[in-house]
Amino acid sequence: MDEILTRVLNAAQLAGASYADVRVVETVRQAILVRNGAVQGVSWTEDAGFGVRVVADGAWGFASSHRLEVEEAERVTKLAVEIARASALAKREDVDLGEPVVQRGSYRTPVQTDPFQVPLETKLDLLLRADQEMRRVRGVTTTEAELVFIRQRKTFASTEGSWISQEIVESGCGIQATAVRDGEVQRRSYPNSVGRHQQTRGWEFVTEQDLVGNAPRIAEEAVALLSADPCPEDVTTLILGGSQVALQIHESCGHAIELDRVFGAEAGFAGTSFLTPDKLGNFRYGSEVVNITADATLPGGLGTFGWDDEGVPAQRVDIVREGLFVGYLTDRETARQLLRLLGPSPYVTGQSNGTARASGWNRIPMIRMTNVNLLPGTWKLADLIADTDRGVFMDTNRSWSIDDRRLNFQFGCEIAWEIRGGKLTRMLRNPIYTGITPDFWRSCDAVCDADHWVLWGTPNCGKGEPMQVGHTGHGASPARFRNVRVFGKQ
Amino acid sequence: MLGEAKVRQLLQDALGRSRADQTELVLLSWDGALTRFANNTIHQNVAEHDAQVLVRVATGRRVGSAVTNRLDAGALDRAVSQAVAAAAAAPEVPDFPGLPDPQPVAAVHAFDEAAAAASPYWRARQVEELLRAARAEGAVAAGALATGVHEVAVANSKGVFCYHAGTRVNFSTVVRVDDGSGYAERAGWRLEEFDVVDLGRQALDRARRARNPRELPPATYPVVLDPYAVQDVVGWLTYAGAGALAVQEGRSWMNGRLGTRALSELVTVWDDGGDPDTIPLPFDFEGVPRQRVVIVDRGVPRGPVYDTQTAAREGKASTGHALPRAWPEAAAMGPVPSHVFLAPGDASVEELVRGLDRGLYVTRFWYTRLVHPGDCVVTGMTRDGVFWVERGEVAYPVRNLRFTQGYVQALASVERVGSETYLLGDRFGAFRVPAVRIGAFTFTGVTEF
Numbered sequence: 019m020d021e022i023l024t025r026v027l028n029a030a031q032l033a034g035a036s037y038a039d040v041r042v043v044e045t046v047r048q049a050i051l052v053r054n055g056a057v058q059g060v061s062w063t064e065d066a067g068f069g070v071r072v073v074a075d076g077a078w079g080f081a082s083s084h085r086l087e088v089e090e091a092e093r094v095t096k097l098a099v100e101i102a103r104a105s106a107l108a109k110r111e112d113v114d115l116g117e118p119v120v121q122r123g124s125y126r127t128p129v130q131t132d133p134f135q136v137p138l139e140t141k142l143d144l145l146l147r148a149d150q151e152m153r154r155v156r157g158v159t160t161t162e163a164e165l166v167f168i169r170q171r172k173t174f175a176s177t178e179g180s181w182i183s184q185e186i187v188e189s190g191c192g193i194q195a196t197a198v199r200d201g202e203v204q205r206r207s208y209p210n211s212v213g214r215h216q217q218t219r220g221w222e223f224v225t226e227q228d229l230v231g232n233a234p235r236i237a238e239e240a241v242a243l244l245s246a247d248p249c250p251e252d253v254t255t256l257i258l259g260g261s262q263v264a265l266q267i268h269e270s271c272g273h274a275i276e277l278d279r280v281f282g283a284e285a286g287f288a289g290t291s292f293l294t295p296d297k298l299g300n301f302r303y304g305s306e307v308v309n310i311t312a313d314a315t316l317p318g319g320l321g322t323f324g325w326d327d328e329g330v331p332a333q334r335v336d337i338v339r340e341g342l343f344v345g346y347l348t349d350r351e352t353a354r355q356l357l358r359l360l361g362p363s364p365y366v367t368g369q370s371n372g373t374a375r376a377s378g379w380n381r382i383p384m385i386r387m388t389n390v391n392l393l394p395g396t397w398k399l400a401d402l403i404a405d406t407d408r409g410v411f412m413d414t415n416r417s418w419s420i421d422d423r424r425l426n427f428q429f430g431c432e433i434a435w436e437i438r439g440g441k442l443t444r445m446l447r448n449p450i451y452t453g454i455t456p457d458f459w460r461s462c463d464a465v466c467d468a469d470h471w472v473l474w475g476t477p478n479c480g481k482g483e484p485m486q487v488g489h490t491g492h493g494a495s496p497a498r499f500r501n502v503r504v505f506g507k508q
Numbered sequence: 509m510l511g512e513a514k515v516r517q518l519l520q521d522a523l524g525r526s527r528a529d530q531t532e533l534v535l536l537s538w539d540g541a542l543t544r545f546a547n548n549t550i551h552q553n554v555a556e557h558d559a560q561v562l563v564r565v566a567t568g569r570r571v572g573s574a575v576t577n578r579l580d581a582g583a584l585d586r587a588v589s590q591a592v593a594a595a596a597a598a599p600e601v602p603d604f605p606g607l608p609d610p611q612p613v614a615a616v617h618a619f620d621e622a623a624a625a626a627s628p629y630w631r632a633r634q635v636e637e638l639l640r641a642a643r644a645e646g647a648v649a650a651g652a653l654a655t656g657v658h659e660v661a662v663a664n665s666k667g668v669f670c671y672h673a674g675t676r677v678n679f680s681t682v683v684r685v686d687d688g689s690g691y692a693e694r695a696g697w698r699l700e701e702f703d704v705v706d707l708g709r710q711a712l713d714r715a716r717r718a719r720n721p722r723e724l725p726p727a728t729y730p731v732v733l734d735p736y737a738v739q740d741v742v743g744w745l746t747y748a749g750a751g752a753l754a755v756q757e758g759r760s761w762m763n764g765r766l767g768t769r770a771l772s773e774l775v776t777v778w779d780d781g782g783d784p785d786t787i788p789l790p791f792d793f794e795g796v797p798r799q800r801v802v803i804v805d806r807g808v809p810r811g812p813v814y815d816t817q818t819a820a821r822e823g824k825a826s827t828g829h830a831l832p833r834a835w836p837e838a839a840a841m842g843p844v845p846s847h848v849f850l851a852p853g854d855a856s857v858e859e860l861v862r863g864l865d866r867g868l869y870v871t872r873f874w875y876t877r878l879v880h881p882g883d884c885v886v887t888g889m890t891r892d893g894v895f896w897v898e899r900g901e902v903a904y905p906v907r908n909l910r911f912t913q914g915y916v917q918a919l920a921s922v923e924r925v926g927s928e929t930y931l932l933g934d935r936f937g938a939f940r941v942p943a944v945r946i947g948a949f950t951f952t953g954v955t956e957f
Contacts, residue, residue, distance in 0.1 A: 104543075
């Protein structure tokens with residue numbers, strides 16, 4: 019493998035590239051899905067290849083191949099340089115990466131139990147037992163239980179002198195029960211929806227989730243939802259469960275602070291951002307209890323690593339401090355663009371804060387959320403509910419949608435309870451809430467404490483063309499929001 | 509590109525070495541490139557060469573799978589061994605119907621030499637011409653132009669072998685003028701059909717007309733939907749409800765509506781992977797020939813599409829709509845339509861708009877998500893040009909709106925259908941759809957731009 023890396027860097031320089039980097043990435047993925055008591059699939063995926071990124075004639079080119087052979091490395095490198103020269107036909111200015119980044123080292127996700135050493139029989143037994151517990155509940159029509167394990171080994175090298183090896187391990191799990199009656203379809207998921215919860219940890223992560231222990235509860239809730247009242251339309255106080263707060267952060271903050279998006283790089287697809295550079299350091303994003311960080315150094319997050327895919331070390335940066343918008347996610351190129359635009363300030367350094375990641379060997383690194391977190395507040399959830407006279411408590415995402423500048427959002431949840439007199443009362447089905455991002459976060463008046471804080475994983479974040487599915491982390495605990503429009507499908 | 513002979517040899521050699529009772533190999537190869545632009549410059553420009561083999565084996569009724577993107581014999585044998593080991597550990601799948609038997613597949617030509625040979629310089633020159641036009645008009649353009657060759661082959665131990673090689677071209681652009689935004693997109697397999705500059709001009713014209721939008725209160729309005737928005741409507745109805753698994757599990761909008769007039773009689777939807785007017789793939793990922801399936805006939809839902817397993821449950825034959833079953837996520841989805849057509853009508857878009865007394869003309873929808881499967885209720889935003897229409901004339905642009913709308917009810921109130929269809933890309937295929945006019949569409953919010 020080292021020969022491929024060296025050959026690429028040499029070939030790129032010989033072909034006239036002023037900068038080149040190469041990543042060799044090998045990924046193994048095991049996925050197990052049990053559905054309605056039967057093993058729907060046990061799959062083992064091996065994926066390997068390399069990607070070459072160059073600057074030539076002041077413009078970017080990238081080419082990649084699954085054939086890990088020296089001759090192919092030469093071909094792909096020449097193609098990357100040719101593509102860069104073609105890009106230069108339509109360039110307005112040269113690529114500016116700032117000072118060279120020279121890093122050498124290695125990083126490995128710390129795991130207590132390597133999930134790939136756990137026998138398949140153990141994994142199947144866990145899923146089948148969880149599935150069985152859900153199917154015991156009368157009225158459940160469909161059940162699913164899932165495990166996913168990923169090990170990615172990647173080596174990055176650049177013409178600036180970086181040489182970095184990393185091994186990232188992820189473990190994910192989830193169960194889901196669906197009940198159907200008279201056209202009404204209700205679903206409950208655990209620990210999170212859209213398949214699963216996931217972290218950069220080992221098998222211990224799975225055992226901690228207690229899928230079997232939670233299976234009867236979520237199955238019973240799915241059935242109970244069929245008979246629940248629809249969520250009434252109201253403007254009211256809303257308390258969100260932690261996983262829904264995590265998704266709210268992801269959609270309304272995480273994407274909005276991607277600086278490539280702010281600068282228009284995603285305008286043709288994912289969109290832009292309302293958090294324009296003129297707002298940096300002076301825009302009230304949320305209330306004073308809202309503190310948001312991007313922290314790639316947090317143990318266990320899906321955005322946790324040693325270095326990003328440009329060789330920049332993992333970092334912790336403030337994004338929102340006591341409600342004030344103070345930081346973006348940057349890569350090397352956008353950090354320089356921001357410096358040129360705004361000049362140096364406490365919020366602008368011209369240095370990447372290390373968020374460029376590629377979904378695989380065949381994709382370029384782009385700004386991706388690391389672990390974008392709402393820092394814990396001071397409340398216990400029970401106290402927060404007791405402190406709320408009228409409102410709705412919603413939990414676990416069911417649908418999510420937000421406009422292309424990340425302002426107008428609408429989220430549906432799987433389940434809700436009405437709050438009356440400081441108590442959770444009747445269950446509500448099909449709950450939905452909607453709002454405008456800064457208005458919503460400014461209405462946040464309470465965040466639960468560290469005892470409720472979970473580093474949630476989002477393993478399905480789409481961005482870029484060709485599409486890249488990124489894995490991001492979001493630490494969050496339940497939080498309360500005032501004057502929110504809620505409603506439900508009848 | 510690997511070519512049919514090499515693929516046949518590769519897969520049949522691997523099948524010959526498999527010790528499983530039944531073995532299925534699916535090869536997916538992609539050799540493609542994409543030139544991406546934003547802020548009137550090319551900012552990302554990439555190429556990719558990849559090939560995967562998806563292995564599914566059955567030992568009795570125990571099933572396992574594995575995937576590799578290494579094509580040497582050793583790697584393929586390892587993948588087969590992994591799949592066999594997975595099957596050995598798995599309990600029996602009680603209703604596993606076995607792999608399908610060979611059936612004749614009618615080949616369809618969808619390979620364009622010019623598309624296969626498109627160079628980075630060709631893509632850059634096309635894009636630069638569009639960007640030059642945008643700059644001259646004070647506009648800012650973003651988008652992507654992609655070209656490539658895909659190969660798909662399926663072989664199994666019962667004698668199935670099918671192979672298809674085709675080209676793909678995709679282009680999309682968002683053009684902004686001041687606070688106005690416009691959009692254009694096309695998919696296809698013939699390079700000569702693509703006029704990137706003309707599509708850019710369409711988006712530019714839309715952007716110019718979308719400047720200075722006014723705020724409109726959310727309410728229920730009649731709408732004219734451009735084909736981009738129609739793709740979303742038809743896409744959700746077929747993806748979330750026109751596969752047999754969704755119907756069998758009672759979570760499809762078709763449940764309770766089969767054989768009854770649930771949609772406007774102007775609505776006829778079918779799936780046909782063998783039609784060269786889409787981006788064809790004449791067989792599915794089990795090697796079953798794709799049948800032309802009428803999903804909705806003049807407003808009457810006729811039934812979903814099937815793969816081998818869902819068909820066996822009902823004693824039917826597969827219609828050839830299996831996804832790659834070695835991917836557990838795809839297996840859980842069941843079969844889905846992927847080459848979808850909505851029958852065109854007789855009106856130009858201008859005529860559709862002229863028929864609106866008061867309503868909205870919408871370019872496209874964005875970030876749509878299923879809120880409730882029963883009526884296929886979807887929420888999303890408008891994007892890149894939405895206009896208020898009065899007495900059949902576009903009066904002024906309005907700010908983007910959020911909608912929460914049952915797509916079944918939307919297609920029940922279709923009043924007229926456009927005559928021109930656009931081919932728009934999808935992961936495994938494409939949609940060919942016209943514009944439509946709908947009597948009632950519910951908007952539930954408004955954004956700030």
